[in-house]
Amino acid sequence: MNKKGILALIVAVFFVVGIAEARKTELTPADERDWQVIAPQDSDAPLRDYAMLYEAGGHDGMIGVIGIPSMKPYRYIQMGVDMHNFPFSGSNAGNNNGTPDGKYLWVSDKGADAVIELNLQTGFAERILANPKPFGIHHSAAMSPNGKYIFLTGELSGKVAKMRVSDGATTVIDVPPAPSAPDYPDTSKDGKYLFAGNYYHSATMVFSQDPFKFIKEIPVGKNPHGHNVEPRNRWVVVCDKLSATQSIIDVRQLKVHKVIPVGAGPLHNQPDNFGKYNYISSFVSDSTIKVDLGRMQMVDEFPIHYRVGHNSIAPDNHYYVSQNKYSTGLFNPTGIVYAINFELQDIDELSPTYGKSVKIVPINGEPHEGRQIFSTTIQRWNTGKGEELFTKGYELGDVKVNFNDPGKSSKLRPSLAPIHLAGAKRYFIPRDDGKPGVTKEGDVYVVRIKAFSYGYIPRFIHVPKGAKVRIILTNIDKAAGLTKNPDVTMGFLPAGYYGQKTRLDGVRGMSAVGEFVADMAGEFEFYCQQFCGPLHLEMRGTLFVDPPGGQASLSVGDYDEMSKLEYQVDEPAERDFITGGNRLLNTLKEGNEPAI
Amino acid sequence: MKKYLSIIVASLFILSSGVAFSYDGSLADDTAYIGKITKIDRGARVIELTTTFEKTPKTWKLNMQDECQIQVMTTKDPSERGAFKKFVELKEGTLAVVYGWPKDGKWLARKISILNPDDYLVKRLGDDARAGIFFGHEP
Numbered sequence: 001m002n003k004k005g006i007l008a009l010i011v012a013v014f015f016v017v018g019i020a021e022a023r024k025t026e027l028t029p030a031d032e033r034d035w036q037v038i039a040p041q042d043s044d045a046p047l048r049d050y051a052m053l054y055e056a057g058g059h060d061g062m063i064g065v066i067g068i069p070s071m072k073p074y075r076y077i078q079m080g081v082d083m084h085n086f087p088f089s090g091s092n093a094g095n096n097n098g099t100p101d102g103k104y105l106w107v108s109d110k111g112a113d114a115v116i117e118l119n120l121q122t123g124f125a126e127r128i129l130a131n132p133k134p135f136g137i138h139h140s141a142a143m144s145p146n147g148k149y150i151f152l153t154g155e156l157s158g159k160v161a162k163m164r165v166s167d168g169a170t171t172v173i174d175v176p177p178a179p180s181a182p183d184y185p186d187t188s189k190d191g192k193y194l195f196a197g198n199y200y201h202s203a204t205m206v207f208s209q210d211p212f213k214f215i216k217e218i219p220v221g222k223n224p225h226g227h228n229v230e231p232r233n234r235w236v237v238v239c240d241k242l243s244a245t246q247s248i249i250d251v252r253q254l255k256v257h258k259v260i261p262v263g264a265g266p267l268h269n270q271p272d273n274f275g276k277y278n279y280i281s282s283f284v285s286d287s288t289i290k291v292d293l294g295r296m297q298m299v300d301e302f303p304i305h306y307r308v309g310h311n312s313i314a315p316d317n318h319y320y321v322s323q324n325k326y327s328t329g330l331f332n333p334t335g336i337v338y339a340i341n342f343e344l345q346d347i348d349e350l351s352p353t354y355g356k357s358v359k360i361v362p363i364n365g366e367p368h369e370g371r372q373i374f375s376t377t378i379q380r381w382n383t384g385k386g387e388e389l390f391t392k393g394y395e396l397g398d399v400k401v402n403f404n405d406p407g408k409s410s411k412l413r414p415s416l417a418p419i420h421l422a423g424a425k426r427y428f429i430p431r432d433d434g435k436p437g438v439t440k441e442g443d444v445y446v447v448r449i450k451a452f453s454y455g456y457i458p459r460f461i462h463v464p465k466g467a468k469v470r471i472i473l474t475n476i477d478k479a480a481g482l483t484k485n486p487d488v489t490m491g492f493l494p495a496g497y498y499g500q501k502t503r504l505d506g507v508r509g510m511s512a513v514g515e516f517v518a519d520m521a522g523e524f525e526f527y528c529q530q531f532c533g534p535l536h537l538e539m540r541g542t543l544f545v546d547p548p549g550g551q552a553s554l555s556v557g558d559y560d561e562m563s564k565l566e567y568q569v570d571e572p573a574e575r576d577f578i579t580g581g582n583r584l585l586n587t588l589k590e591g592n593e594p595a596i
Numbered sequence: 597m598k599k600y601l602s603i604i605v606a607s608l609f610i611l612s613s614g615v616a617f618s619y620d621g622s623l624a625d626d627t628a629y630i631g632k633i634t635k636i637d638r639g640a641r642v643i644e645l646t647t648t649f650e651k652t653p654k655t656w657k658l659n660m661q662d663e664c665q666i667q668v669m670t671t672k673d674p675s676e677r678g679a680f681k682k683f684v685e686l687k688e689g690t691l692a693v694v695y696g697w698p699k700d701g702k703w704l705a706r707k708i709s710i711l712n713p714d715d716y717l718v719k720r721l722g723d724d725a726r727a728g729i730f731f732g733h734e735p
Contacts, residue, residue: 050674050677050678051677051678090663091663091695091706091707093627093628093695093696093697093706093707094628094695094707094709099665099695099706099707101663101665145697145706189627189628189695189697190625190627190697190698191697191699231627231628231693231695232626232627232628232732233625233626233627233628233697234626272717273669273693273709273717274628274630274693274717274721274731275628276717276720276721276731294724294729294731294732294733295729315669315678316669316670316677316678316715317669317670317715317717318670348716349716349717349719349720350716350719351716374667374677374678375678376667376678376679376680377678395680396665396667396680397665397666397667397680397681397682397683398666398682398683399662399663399664399665399680596697596699596704
């Protein structure tokens with residue numbers, strides 16, 4: 001090669017290198033926030049989200065798994081009938097996301113009146129914890145600091161329970177005075193207290209965790225809902241739903257420290273990991289409210305699209321998800337039940353998109369509790385390491401985690417498919433204008449129920465045990481209370497045994513019908529499982545299946561039989577994975593069951 | 597009469613001071629502390645943490661539970677988000693928030709979350725402190 005050729009080669013090399021350098025993309029802070037700009041990966045996947053949002057899907061009976069920040073749905077895991085609240089196993093240390101060990105989450109099934117255990121590493125339902133009957137669970141979001149107990153609120157019976165998760169043994173307390181509606185609970189981080197709202201009393205109930213007993217009620221704003229203890233354990237933040245305020249309870253003094261005006265219809269809290277800010281979902285004002293827990297005042301408000309219920313916060317405090325109840329006008333219709341939506345909001349004060357909604361996606365079901373976990377907590381078992389799940393478990397840094405739990409086989413990881421309305425006879429008919437009440441047509445007890453925001457006519461229904469029952473649910477709502485959203489659907493779901501068979505969706509213009517045989521006696525509270533407005537929770541009635549010669553009540557019914565929950569699974573072999581129930585009612589040795 | 601009155605006034609003063617002081621920065625029964633890890637005893641699995649963003653920084657001795665996780669909460673390196681670390685990797689001078697609870701005279705740590713000093717929430721606490729609003733203090 002002559003000199004000219006060498007020179008040309010050098011020039012060409014420099015030219016190519018120059019172009020390559022010029023095309024190199026440097027990650028800017030804005031890029032780092034973009035889910036499409038991927039950091040060095042340990043896999044060939046085109047995208048890896050740094051966090052996962054687990055959400056209890058409500059009436060879709062599933063746990064949804066959503067990537068953060070991509071907001072892409074990864075999975076929907078079949079769990080039961082009407083999923084509401086859950087803690088991750090591990091510890092409640094930290095904010096609402098806790099300190100997950102990656103093993104389980106325990107979600108309350110308000111429809112089946114049970115708690116379902118999801119194994120986060122296999123991604124399947126693994127066990128059913130039967131509540132003592134009658135109970136009427138709503139939430140089970142509260143866990144003791146040592147992770148061995150969960151606290152359940154029986155909204156529909158006025159009871160509260162402490163449950164040992166290893167075997168489902170419980171202690172149950174009746175909350176006086178009746179009527180009582182134990183609602184959203186949270187535990188103090190030091191193992192001392194359980195706090196739970198009681199919307200009938202407009203109060204926060206306080207219990208001691210160990211021994212489990214009722215201590216007192218603290219009057220708060222009207223109709224309280226979300227209750228959460230912030231990470232330092234100084235304050236319980238309470239959403240006073242109908243007062244448009246946040247009551248701050250002093251954990252040490254067990255009294256209200258301050259009442260902060262916030263947006264209208266505050267429902268749920270998400271404190272950050274420091275307890276510096278608390279983010280509140282505000283249903284009526286359609287916004288996320290930011291409260292500074294140091295200054296004890298509201299400091300910001302972000303609009304959302306719209307009618308928010310629950311919420312969740314990323315494990316690094318950078319993103320907040322507003323879990324909205326309605327999507328009117330946002331997405332294509334999908335039939336009688338519309339998709340709701342999740343909205344990702346940027347809460348990093350240094351970000352150019354701070355306070356903005358950066359993504360909005362349609363979501364299945366009507367999600368309730370949402371909690372987020374770093375994706376590093378869930379292992380990769382599909383790369384030939386599956387056997388280690390049974391033999392060695394996994395490591396989170398130095399911490400070794402295995403599945404050798406008391407009372408469970410370490411060589412068996414069940415994959416349950418809890419029955420979700422299997423065998424139910426449900427259909428729609430043209431709008432029925434018959435008079436509400438119970439009539440007998442042939443050998444069938446026909447129950448006509450009119451549903452509206454926020455109630456049922458009639459509220460009390462009696463049928464004899466053994467009766468063939470046909471429920472005809474008609475939505476007579478015109479304005480959906482405050483909301484005026486055309487996609488509001490009215491629900492009907494008797495909690496517990498009949499909840500497996502009769503979950504009806506009452507759309508306008510048609511009537512929903514459900515048929516079943518009332519073969520178990522008892523008192524069954526029915527409720528609206530389709531979010532229909534701020535007082536949706538109070539939309540309740542009672543179905544009495546009366547035993548021969550008597551009247552059903554919370555003490556008269558076939559409760560022992562129902563508590564076995566054998567109807568919850570298809571195969572007799574799967575019954576081995578059901579535990580708890582009345583057999584283990586009040587078998588906890590209080591005073592000897594430390595919560596820390 | 598004056599004697600009783602002065603006793604009552606003194607009692608009220610002590611009581612009100614007690615309430616005021618009870619919120620002066622971090623407390624022994626808090627369940628989360630934010631600050632720098634100033635000392636590590638690897639054999640005894642005990643760390644010392646000196647709080648920041650308080651008017652008067654305090655030092656707490658924290659005993660690590662067997663289940664105590666060490667995890668990166670915020671970082672400049674996106675690939676490190678949520679990474680679990682081993683105890684030997686934990687260094688003195690690290691900014692962290694530690695969660696746990698007091699029991700039997702010891703404070704038991706359940707989780708050590710490593711923080712990015714440039715993260716917005718850390719900067720916010722710093723800005724507040726410089727403006728005279730200290731973390732853990734009542735306004």
